[in-house]
Amino acid sequence: MKALKIPEATITRLSIYSRFLKRLDKKGITTVSSGDIAEGVGVSPAQVRKDLAYFGEFGTRGVGYNVKDLIRYTVKILGLSEPWNLVMVGAGNLGSALVTYREFKDRGFTIVGVFDNDLTKIGKRIADLEVLPLEDLPRVVKENNVRIGIIAVPAKAAQEIADIMVKAGLEAILNFAPISLNVPDHVEVRNVDLSVKLEILTFNLALREK
Amino acid sequence: MKALKIPEATITRLSIYSRFLKRLDKKGITTVSSGDIAEGVGVSPAQVRKDLAYFGEFGTRGVGYNVKDLIRYTVKILGLSEPWNLVMVGAGNLGSALVTYREFKDRGFTIVGVFDNDLTKIGKRIADLEVLPLEDLPRVVKENNVRIGIIAVPAKAAQEIADIMVKAGLEAILNFAPISLNVPDHVEVRNVDLSVKLEILTFNLALREK
DNA sequence: AAAGTAATGTCATAAGATTCACAAATGCCC
DNA sequence: GGGCATTTGTGAATCTTATGACATTACTTT
Incomplete structure (x- = not known):
């Protein structure tokens, strides 16, 4: 290549x-x-x-x-010849939806662990996974050769999660929190911002009124 | 401007x-x-x-x-001085998560209707909204001055929903289905593709092995 | 088998976006 | 109140990305 x-x-x-x-x-x-x-x-x-x-x-x-x-x-x-194992942090509505998101599976992604630090969420089942406390993340990462983590927690908790992911040895992070994360150079981050595209639409609609 | x-x-x-x-x-x-x-x-x-x-x-x-x-x-x-009313089509996991997504509300977006054509979902409550059949979409759009619709249905149903939205007079569509929609020029579409960014990460990780 | 049609691969060109660098303006300190 | 620090706003330069155009190759038809 x-x-x-x-x-x-x-x-x-x-x-x-x-x-x-x-x-x-x-x-x-x-x-x-x-x-x-x-x-x-x-x-x-x-x-x-x-x-x-x-x-x-x-x-x-x-x-x-x-x-x-x-x-x-x-x-x-795209590096998709072999399947990828992922971990998800955040078992709220968005995290849960992403865990069951069909398209991920279709493209060869398997979520092997869902984590949260909210006691009301730990133990809950999402698809065939039990929500685990964050302390278990490093173990699950190691056991499943996970290299990529997904963050689906509120903005104010995201950096802390990113730090935990980096420490656990993850090499890449897909971040759904609307905030820019600080990570070492050897960790790749990409943000998926759910409202930016919506605001592009409102910008364009607002222009029409002019 | x-x-x-x-x-x-x-x-x-x-x-x-x-x-x-x-x-x-x-x-x-x-x-x-x-x-x-x-x-x-x-x-x-x-x-x-x-x-x-x-x-x-x-x-x-x-x-x-x-x-x-x-x-x-x-x-x-960005056109956000005034709040915006939105309609959501798709009451599955992703649609439900987006309806309750805090960031939308924080930025001035209010979802005023959730629609689905799956009978098992119609009548279900999401946040304080009842899931309605698609036939009700034009009415809700009119009653609430809605100009933007969100599509959160599987790829194969997305075009049909887009057509319904166009017919109902919506001017902009935020599309979460991983497919390119066909709409008239006067309708703005932006796609939010949840797996593209993930595949950028796998591309980059795969490169490292080289 | 020659001519016509279709479609790739790529070089050259054009368009677009980002960075640079600095003049202009402001506030602060002595 | 004069000089020093800062920090904006912006035209020019650079870098990046997309488009255009066409020679090349393959298939089809007669």
Whole structure:
């Protein structure tokens, strides 16, 4: 795989292409063009080809791409050839919803532990998991080779959770709390901010009134 | 407000600055520099100033920004001076979690109706709302001046819901289904994809092995 | 088998976003 | 009240990302 720097936007789109392709495959479609993909996910055909070109030549000129092959390639590129175990911290409404979120499972993610420090939540069952106290996190991480943690707690508790995750040896954190986390350089963080996109919509609607 | 085109990334950051500032305000901090904001949210100081500069001059040279004033400005820019009523379609785990999501309320969003077409969910209560059948959506939209809808249904049902929302006169859609929606140009759509960011993490972790 | 059509891969170009660097303005200290 | 510290606002420069255009390759049809 090339060493040159890949735009994060490319990875984002690759993830979207990958899922779109799986849907095509399920419909029995075997060949697809960059134009088809582009139309299906809302980007330009040149963009699709460019994104794929970072990683190799996967298509056939005059023909297009083999759907199954391209799925395999995108999955490989995204690091999803092998399944991933995750831990979730936060057993509130959002945390619970994410634990049972079908799309995660479909993409090869398995949540192997749910944690909270709220005594009213510990012991509760979510899907087939029992909510455990935070002290158990390091053990579960070790036992299941977990490298990625998800944070779904209120903003004010998030940094403390991040610290615990770092100490437990996690290498990456997906953060749903609307706050920027402080972690060492060797830990990757990505934030999913649920209200930002909503505010982009209100910004745009407000503009219309002008 | 300027007519020139604002990068969407700027709006995204503005939303983040705005919430960061509210947190400072709650702590009693009255003045803040672009450097403080930058550090707090993880961008460069120049970026903060540049983002604000699209909309006016809000600071005082040699001093910084007045926190309360800047909150007012960012809220105004984002179109959040007045509260927004929303409708939610999808009363599954994710939809339910979003209906009770505190951050939405804090930013001035009120969900005034939750809809589903699953008979086992209709009639269920989420927070203080009763889940209604989809037929009731147009009425609730009209009665509450709703302009924005949220979709939290499985991918295969999402387009149908989008069509219903468009027909009901909604102007913007926040889509949590991992699929690209087809809507007329006058309807704004933004997708929140819960697994894309996770796959950026796996991509990066997979790179490390190289 | 030649001509026509389709679609990739990629180089060149254009567009867009971020960073730099500094003049201008403010407050503070001696 | 003059000089020093700060910190904004911004035009220019840089870096990054997306688009355009086309040569190349493959398939299809006659």
